[in-house]
Amino acid sequence: MSLAEADKGLAVVTGASSGIGYELAKCAAQDGYDLAIAADEPQIEEAATKLREFGVEVEAMQVDLSTRDGVRRFVAGISALGKPIDLLMANAGRGLGDGFLDENIDDVQRVVDTNISGTLALVHDIGNRMRARGKGRILFTGSIAGFIPGTFQAVYNSTKAFINSFSFALREELSNTGVTVTCLMPGATDTEFFERADLMDTRVGQAKKDDPAPVAKIGYDAMMEGEGDVVSGWKNKLMSAAANVTPSEVLARQHRKMTEPGSAKN
Template sequence: METTKNALITGASSGIGFELARCFVRDNYHVILVARHGSHLDEAAQTLQREFPQSRTTVIPCDLSLPQGPEQLYAEVQRLGLQVDVLVNDAGFGESGLFVDTDLQKELGMIQLNVASLVHLTKLYLKEMVARRSGKILQVGSVVSFMPNPKQAIYAATKAFILSFTEAIQNEVKDTGVTITLLCPPATDTNFFNVANMEDTKIAQGDLADPKVVAEEGYKGLMNGDARVLPTFGAKLNFASSNLFPDSMLAMLMKSQMKEVK
């Protein structure tokens, strides 16, 4: 079957982003793979090619933690003459530790990537989609979108922003032919914990979700035009807890998950 639609996925070289790319390629989308490191993207594209010989991918290395990243990415996609039918904002990273001790520059880069670049790309492509009256956007939030997370204060705040932002623009684009879906994974078995210096924490050593399951549920919800996807039982439990308990108790519970396992 000839590929007719293009999906742009940030954070596509590994984890949930890569598994989402696999879903799109399987369904004959041309996938634009975006991440910081070109070598990792090339490996991802080669893996997809081996699994799906009919697949068509385009690799664009781009550092979206820099303010100029989104415009550079947008310009390159335009140069290639590609229309983005689906945008997946998956790129993001975390950092752990007490806020008074953590690295400010790393946190500002996190805000740039997790929040500013997501908003920037959404603005650029949503305008095009609304003008065409067709398109889909998947925003990757987290179960921590719903609760405070001590020792991951900035990361959780970026995910809370994504929740509020996404729900607002979901309302704005009603009846435009464009759907925006929010995916809220629980702790998932990806490289996240290594980047966030959390390998030895209780949560990282616990029962982690399978990124394939998270991606499949997110993809299904996106294709259905669902507003929100809680992809696992654990995610649904986290969301239910956020409505049942006061924030002070949730903060205490989340902080306990950040303890190091000896």
């Protein structure tokens, strides 16, 4: 390990068992950061094994970050490592398809608690540590979905609208503190998200999606450069630009065509 690598603190990544989260952790490992990674599934241990091949130390925890207890356990595990946190990539997220009134309210609440409540609790703790040190970089995984009223994904899109907005507010609050905040806003990405959200019978579920590796690299590089936000992919840039000038009613109607259950058959 070089002297520069020895001076590096931890990179903390949530939702790191697969997809964008795993690829973000991989970017940090390739840069020589030791890792503390979390997910709510046992596959996090498999991810840790692969990430150790980059010659870094990896602490993996299977925790449910939709709960305050899960966040506390993860933070306690990080603290036990005794290393300062240089990077926090808050990527854990959960989706849910179907019409809102047809969804189980417990499933709805878990989406909100994972995407918003747990993310806020984790960032509040680690963000305070970074500010006290005068050093740190935070990356949120938002989404271009946050620009669009999400018919048949109403709760998910709303949580991403919250994250997109919150990241900019926090960035301004932390200006001149040595802590930067970046928001990665991907479009549909080839991860397990769509299967877990029960969206495989929809057009968006079966459509071609972006490769998570370059999406993560775009977000990671933007974070390391201290940029405020980045939309991955030129098609997604066009969609986000169009969403800013299109009436919400029209956006909601267009979204329905992609996400209504059974739309893949039409």
